[in-house]
Amino acid sequence: MSSELWKEALRYFPGGVNSPVRAAVKPYPFYVSYGKGAYIYTEDGNSLIDYVLGYGPLILGHANEYVKEKVIEQIEKGWLFGIPSRVEIELAKKISLHMPSIEKIRFVNSGTEATMNAIRLARGYTKRDKILKFNGNYHGAHDYALVDAGSAASEFGVPNSEGIPEEVLKTVIVCEYNDLQCVEKKLKNEDVAAVIVEPVMGNMGVIPPEKDFLKGLREITSTYNTLLIFDEVITGFRLSMGGAQEYFGVTADLTTLGKIIGGGFPIGAFGGKREIMDMLTPSGKVFNAGTFNANPISMSAGLATLEVMERENVIEKTTYVAEKVTEELERIKYPHVINRVKNMFQIFFGVEKVSNATEARRAKKEVYLQFQINLMKNGVYFPPSQFESVFTSLAHYDDNIISDTILAIKKSSELS
Ligand code: PMP
Secondary structure (H helix, E strand, C coil), X not given: CHHHXXXXXHHHCHHHCCCHHHHHCCCCCCCEEXXXXXXXXXXXXXXXXXXXXXXXXXXXXXXXXXXXXXXXXXXXXXXXXXXXXXXXXXXXXXXXXXXXCCCEEEEECCHHHHHHHHHHHHHHHHCCCEXXXXXXXXXXXXXXXXXXXXXXXXXXXXXXXXXCCHHHHXXXXXXXXXXXXXXXXHHHHCCEEEEEECCCECCCCCECCCCCHHHXXXXXXXXCCCEEEEXXXXXXXXXXXXXXXXXXXXXXXXXXXXXXXXXXXXXEEEEECHHHHCCECCCCCECCCCCCCCCHHHHHHHHHHHHHHHHHCHHHXXXXXXXXXXXXXXXXXXXXXXXXXXXXXXXXXXXXXXXXXXXXXXXXXXXXXXXXXXXXXXXXXXXXXXXCCEECCHHHCXXXXXXXXHHHHXXXXXXX
């Protein structure tokens, strides 16, 4: 029973969990027993259509057969060597084929490591200390990213974490998302190594960039010789095979990836222009290393996932599901706004427009939570936090799953 497991968990883990958003499920987190396709099955014997999907990586759904086969094949051969293996080259080739701005890449183990290292690299390359980020953007859980951060940092009221030295905080400049004037002013007045941005904000709910925001960032950063880092941990291989860069037609100097490229196994990566990437150890003097970097299991799962995506038009299919689900969400009587970009979306209640984090924080979180709980009762799992994105998978591309979701939304829409 989940209730019993939760009691035990509270004894062993701070707040009962190993990553904060997992504690947001009310009245207490359910425990998952297993997942298959679009469904997760709980320790309490319930099944839920899963629209969280591990917070993004599982674009093929749970336990995809082809990915499973490839991972088992790799497990048979051994799972860790600390020595290069063929599959890391195959995955790198595939990524840079689809994302030509990634001429060279380094595989790490999480999105957090990806952005932490990309930021260090930008500093090393430009010989400048400051970075600029946006209010509500989430780039992982390291010191330089936990300033006005979204996702669980916002959900739990700590967009600025304690425990980060003042000296570090002074190097992080924050602008409001979609505010180019702020960026222009800051870059003009201070030496900034890099602007890091989520090209679609997926950590405050979903917030799309306004027309010309990304293009504007490209122009301003070029003018001041500041690097532009696209954090595509969510958007990479989600909005299009070439990520947000292809979708919006704007090229970054450095790109961070994670989630989908590991097919549900731990991964992060950062890549970009050859001359910048070659500053990394061992060819250069900006340090990065990792026991588990490019581990063959994550490489195999990621490669298998991208192969399925190439074969099966996954982005259009997952977008179709998102369109059908949001069409039904539109019918909810309680005033709301829905932000959707392709196959990622979120609903905000009690507001008319959400174009930055400040507006997202004004939405009625308690109504969202009520809706999310109603949905769970009706067999559908949406993120337990307003400040996460709803995702769809290939396994959701099924008339029954779509109609069951629509029915659950209808039954869950009595909100006060
Ligand atoms: N960047 C973005 C845009 C993310 O959404 C996340 C995680 N949700 C991260 C970085 C951090 O990735 P990880 O949780 O793998 O460290």
